[in-house]
Amino acid sequence: MTTGNTGDTGDAVGTKGNASTVGNNSTVDWRAIDDLRPLASATTRPAFEASPADIEAYQTNGVVHLPAAFTDWVEPLRAGLERNLAHPDSFAFPCDSTLAGEPGRFFDSYCNWQLIPEYLTFVLTSAAASMAAAFMESDAAQLFHEHAFSKEPGTAKATPWHHDLPYYCVDGRQTASIYIALDDISAETAVQFLRGSHRSGELYKPRTFSDGTEYETGDESMLSSPAETPVADGIFTTALAAGDALVFDFRTLHGSTDAPLTARRRAFSTRWLGDDTHFVNRPGETSPPLEGLGLQPGDRMRDDWFPTLWPNVR
Ligand SMILES: O=C(O)CCC(=O)C(=O)O
Numbered sequence: 001m002t003t004g005n006t007g008d009t010g011d012a013v014g015t016k017g018n019a020s021t022v023g024n025n026s027t028v029d030w031r032a033i034d035d036l037r038p039l040a041s042a043t044t045r046p047a048f049e050a051s052p053a054d055i056e057a058y059q060t061n062g063v064v065h066l067p068a069a070f071t072d073w074v075e076p077l078r079a080g081l082e083r084n085l086a087h088p089d090s091f092a093f094p095c096d097s098t099l100a101g102e103p104g105r106f107f108d109s110y111c112n113w114q115l116i117p118e119y120l121t122f123v124l125t126s127a128a129a130s131m132a133a134a135f136m137e138s139d140a141a142q143l144f145h146e147h148a149f150s151k152e153p154g155t156a157k158a159t160p161w162h163h164d165l166p167y168y169c170v171d172g173r174q175t176a177s178i179y180i181a182l183d184d185i186s187a188e189t190a191v192q193f194l195r196g197s198h199r200s201g202e203l204y205k206p207r208t209f210s211d212g213t214e215y216e217t218g219d220e221s222m223l224s225s226p227a228e229t230p231v232a233d234g235i236f237t238t239a240l241a242a243g244d245a246l247v248f249d250f251r252t253l254h255g256s257t258d259a260p261l262t263a264r265r266r267a268f269s270t271r272w273l274g275d276d277t278h279f280v281n282r283p284g285e286t287s288p289p290l291e292g293l294g295l296q297p298g299d300r301m302r303d304d305w306f307p308t309l310w311p312n313v314r
Helices: 037-041 052-061 071-086 117-125 128-136
Strands: 063-066 106-110 141-151 175-181 192-194 245-248 265-273 308-310
Touching (some): 071 117, 071 141, 071 265, 117 128, 117 141, 117 265, 128 265
Antiparallel strands (some): 063 245, 175 245, 175 265
16 A cells, blocks of 8 residues: 655645645646747647537536546546656645545646646646536636546545635636546545535635645635535535546536545646636645746736637637
């Protein structure tokens, strides 16, 4: 069994971490490519035909399950993630969230798509950009970043309930994460969602993945996210096969149980911004901690760093 921590696990904190943590520090620069626009225009991505029923489910529930949407990408994305797991410090924002004495390993890392060739190929040539635009009901889809997760067999650690928007330096209603299972995952151990929570209008304080500590947000309007699974009959959960996708809104609350894993549970998410989504100045730390953006609140995220990948531009 891998214990595989990148450093002293006693203080390890999740990438969705806080200012003093391992996960929000990086020994490498996530911005490997100065200007992504030429790369975006030199490549094309296939169109994804979303069914009206799936779009309706996404808009209503804040999450939709797309079986076998990326089966062909499982092997390349696993290979990409293995690079990250084998050499965490060679990539951006590596983090182990299992504390000293806890079994298994809960690893995550993000903002590596320019550094890991399999990830780069995925974002530039897969149907993910078009899929994101379809579910966001947006003309365009701009890539924010990717986030990869790995829980090893024996891990018995919940993913704390949270939603992603307050971690990010963006705001908007047209957002989507495309979460691809890289292993078969039982419903009991898969990520779960609180249906309709994207429409509550509430923002919940970001929490670390290691022990659920809330961020110092400096924003008194943010609430505490639920410590336990919120409302059983409002929960969306499903078993996943490797290659299945879950598409969910940045505002949808999600988390997992701490049921012990008997097999690996790996996943790869890409985060997408739609037409109405823009830069926002959060008073506390954001995750990823993106610096030097040179943006004012309300500005669209800059296209040279966060490329628009749908529609194709040539
Ligand atoms: O896989 C998990 O348990 C966490 C996933 C997650 O929080 C995310 O993709 O935003």
